[in-house]
Amino acid sequence: MKHHGLIITGASFTYPIGKGFVPEHAVYDAGNWEEMPVRGTGAHRIATHLRNTGKWDIEVVDYLEAWDDEELFQFFETRITKNTKWIGFSVFFTYSIHWAQPIVVKQNRLILHIKEKYPWIKIVVGASKLANVIRHEQVDYFCIGNGELGIVALCDYFTGDAPHPKVKVKVNPFNHIDLEGRQYVIIDCFNDYPAFPHKNPHTSYEERDFIRSNEVLTMELSRGCIFKCTFCDFSPLGVKGDHSRHAENFEEELKENYEKWGVTHYCLSDETANASSEYISKFANIVRKLPFQPQFHGFIRGDLLIRRAKQDWDNMIDMGFTSQSMGIETFNHASGKSINKGFSPLQMQEGLLASAEYFKKNRKTGNHYNQTLTMIAGLPHETFETLDRGGEWLNKYWHNQVNILPLHISQHITDGIDAVSDIDKDPSKYGYTWRDSSALDRVIEDYYYQNWEVMRVLKPNYGLRDMVDDYPNIKLEIREESKERGEETNSRIWVHPSGDYDQIDMLEWTTLFQSDRIIKLGRPESLNGWHMGWYKQLGYDLRETYEKKLPDITKKDVDKYYGFLERYKKNKLNWYK
Numbered sequence: 364m365k366h367h368g369l370i371i372t373g374a375s376f377t378y379p380i381g382k383g384f385v386p387e388h389a390v391y392d393a394g395n396w397e398e399m400p401v402r403g404t405g406a407h408r409i410a411t412h413l414r415n416t417g418k419w420d421i422e423v424v425d426y427l428e429a430w431d432d433e434e435l436f437q438f439f440e441t442r443i444t445k446n447t448k449w450i451g452f453s454v455f456f457t458y459s460i461h462w463a464q465p466i467v468v469k470q471n472r473l474i475l476h477i478k479e480k481y482p483w484i485k486i487v488v489g490a491s492k493l494a495n496v497i498r499h500e501q502v503d504y505f506c507i508g509n510g511e512l513g514i515v516a517l518c519d520y521f522t523g524d525a526p527h528p529k530v531k532v533k534v535n536p537f538n539h540i541d542l543e544g545r546q547y548v549i550i551d552c553f554n555d556y557p558a559f560p561h562k563n564p565h566t567s568y569e570e571r572d573f574i575r576s577n578e579v580l581t582m583e584l585s586r587g588c589i590f591k592c593t594f595c596d597f598s599p600l601g602v603k604g605d606h607s608r609h610a611e612n613f614e615e616e617l618k619e620n621y622e623k624w625g626v627t628h629y630c631l632s633d634e635t636a637n638a639s640s641e642y643i644s645k646f647a648n649i650v651r652k653l654p655f656q657p658q659f660h661g662f663i664r665g666d667l668l669i670r671r672a673k674q675d676w677d678n679m680i681d682m683g684f685t686s687q688s689m690g691i692e693t694f695n696h697a698s699g700k701s702i703n704k705g706f707s708p709l710q711m712q713e714g715l716l717a718s719a720e721y722f723k724k725n726r727k728t729g730n731h732y733n734q735t736l737t738m739i740a741g742l743p744h745e746t747f748e749t750l751d752r753g754g755e756w757l758n759k760y761w762h763n764q765v766n767i768l769p770l771h772i773s774q775h776i777t778d779g780i781d782a783v784s785d786i787d788k789d790p791s792k793y794g795y796t797w798r799d800s801s802a803l804d805r806v807i808e809d810y811y812y813q814n815w816e817v818m819r820v821l822k823p824n825y826g827l828r829d830m831v832d833d834y835p836n837i838k839l840e841i842r843e844e845s846k847e848r849g850e851e852t853n854s855r856i857w858v859h860p861s862g863d864y865d866q867i868d869m870l871e872w873t874t875l876f877q878s879d880r881i882i883k884l885g886r887p888e889s890l891n892g893w894h895m896g897w898y899k900q901l902g903y904d905l906r907e908t909y910e911k912k913l914p915d916i917t918k919k920d921v922d923k924y925y926g927f928l929e930r931y932k933k934n935k936l937n938w939y940k
Contacts, residue, residue, distance in 0.1 A: 366418055366419050366521070366522055367419070367420050367421075367447045368413070368419060368447065368518070369421070369422055369424060369449075369450045370403075370406040370423050371424045371450065372402070372426075372427060372452075372455075373427040373452065373455065373457070373467075374402070374404070374425075375399060375401060375466070376896075376897070377399075378916075400428040401896070402426065402578070403453050403455065405489065405510070407423055408511070408564060409421075412514070413515065425572070428466060428469070429928040432469075432472060438935065439481070441938075443481055443484070445483070448522065449485040449518070449521060450477055451489055452486070452487070452489070454467070454488070454496060457490075457495045458492075458494055459497050460537060462498070463498040467498050470499060471498075471499060474499070485504065486504075487502070487504045487506055488505050490507060492781045493507050497547075503548065505547055508552030508557075509559055509561070509586060510552050510556075511558040513528065513552040517550060528556075529550070529555045531548075531779075532548055533547050533778060533779075533780075534547075553598055559599050560604075563609060563612045565615060566581075567616075567619065568580075568623070571934075571938050574620075574623075577899050577902070578628075579628040579895050579899055580626055582630075583608065583631070583633060584636055585606045585638065587602035588602065589602055589606075589638050591703060591785070592702055593702045593784060594692075594742075594770065594784050594786050595784050596782050596783050597634055597782060598782035605639065607642035607645070607646075610648070613646055627656070627657045628658045628659075629658070629660070630661065630893060631684075635663065635664050636663050636684070637663040640671055640674055643682070643684075646682055647679070647681045647682040656727050656730065660688070661688070662688050662690070665691050665711060665715065665736075666706035668687075668714070668718055669714030670706075672714070676721055676725075683727060685733075686731060686732065686733040686892040688891060690737045691737065692739045693739065694756060695708065695744060695745055695746075698742040698744045702742060712756060716760060722734070730906075731909045731910060733764075735764040735765070735766065736763070737766045737768070738753070738765065740767055741859060741864070741869040742770060746861065747864070747872070750872060754767075754876050758880060764891050765880065767877055770866070770869065772786055772790050773787045790857065795859065797856065797858065798855065898914070900927065
């Protein structure tokens with residue numbers, strides 16, 4: 364008999380609702396964006412890897428946020444036996460240094476229930492960073508990083524087939540005031556059990572996953588990034604050689620998902636999906652032989668796209684890789700060079716326009732075109748003048764999506780496991796200093812993340828500080844934030860090397876720029892290729908959506924999506940009946 368385990372995934376994505384660009388068009392009082400449960404990714408990769416050992420029956424439970432606790436307790440009753448060795452919890456970008464995100468609170472309730480009712484079961488929490496799971500409680504093991512090799516070592520220990528895996532035991536690794544004394548047993552998959560490069564990251568789904576043909580699944584072409592941008596805290600960085608997967612299992616995965624489920628659309632999890640012309644050509648050659656045309660969206664490097672031009676463009680078009688996100692970061696040359704992105708801004712701008720025209724004109728029937736740019740406000744050598752100049756170019760020439768965010772410099776103490784960026788390690792090397800965060804600063808930050816990022820628009824001639832003044836609980840918030848715990852746990856504010864502005868000023872600049880642009884374009888600026896699954900599952904034509912007119916998402920659409928989730932839960936609960 365195979366050993367049994369469960370993995371429960373907690374993932375959500377923020378999707379556009381209503382017309383999406385003015386408050387009065389919002390479907391909900393909360394605004395024009397709604398957090399929706401989505402299918403997990405890493406959990407299915409781990410489940411596939413363990414099933415392939417021949418020793419394990421691993422089932423994945425998706426859409427955790429759509430389940431209430433009683434439904435999950437009922438599910439556990441139908442699945443858990445004395446042969447169940449462990450239950451895993453997977454999370455997606457739940458940065459939890461200062462507080463437990465709602466999904467973490469929910470997972471902690473489930474862990475408590477499992478510990479009380481099924482005390483023999485081990486709890487394993489997996490994530491790309493320890494900072495994302497630091498507030499999970501009663502966890503036996505934290506598996507951090509690409510976990511294929513680490514989880515096999517742990518599972519072999521659970522079954523008595525191997526000694527205890529190598530672990531690192533840390534107490535309050537981020538030195539946080541309300542985590543004093545808390546211990547973490549960590550399987551470090553970055554250093555002790557590295558699973559990169561990975562030549563066969565084929566993920567297989569089962570009948571009991573209830574995959575629908577209109578879903579957009581996640582796929583890997585390669586693992587790791589050949590670059591080392593100074594602001595990037597992903598891992599692994601600076602990888603050498605061909606770190607792409609084998610062509611054969613790429614073809615097998617595409618065919619399997621098409622033949623079993625009818626799926627043709629994918630988001631790529633690669634850090635840089637166009638790192639090599641050779642492997643773009645390799646994958647394009649596979650797609651040319653397929654009896655169907657897939658569609659891909661993924662992160663690419665803009666300077667590589669432009670330097671190689673049609674050398675890569677035709678292969679990407681044949682491959683169906685015509686939806687792309689690019690971190691351009693800045694159009695100020697000195698700023699770009701300071702972060703290891705020193706490509707000529709003029710060549711970048713000309714190349715972006717040329718690529719946009721070429722991809723849109725030549726994409727395959729059934730594929731759509733989309734290019735989303737991300738920018739960073741507050742880099743070294745950046746001034747208000749250079750920011751304004753770059754913004755003027757975007758508003759005049761680039762009518763695809765743009766996301767501009769303030770520079771983030773992490774201030775939590777490194778745990779020795781999570782990757783940190785070069786700027787995070789030593790901001791002073793780049794000229795950044797710090798000032799104390801006032802109660803008003805913290806309220807502005809809170810308002811930015813909890814309110815503006817939902818509405819995404821400001822009134823004309825209206826700033827973020829003006830919005831905060833209208834915040835109904837402003838006096839209460841400031842009083843609460845002034846308490847000792849608030850002073851201890853909230854971060855400081857970076858000051859730019861020029862001394863001319865700081866992090867709060869960049870919050871203001873980005874909100875004003877983005878809001879003005881949203882109103883001018885008449886669409887939610889954060890719409891990008893990662894929303895492909897939202898529109899496809901709701902039945903909208905992706906070419907119309909991304910290239911012509913954004914549909915008005917109504918409450919009927921939202922109810923339709925939740926109908927998918929209810930059917931998924933019902934099917935899961937009735938699987939063994």
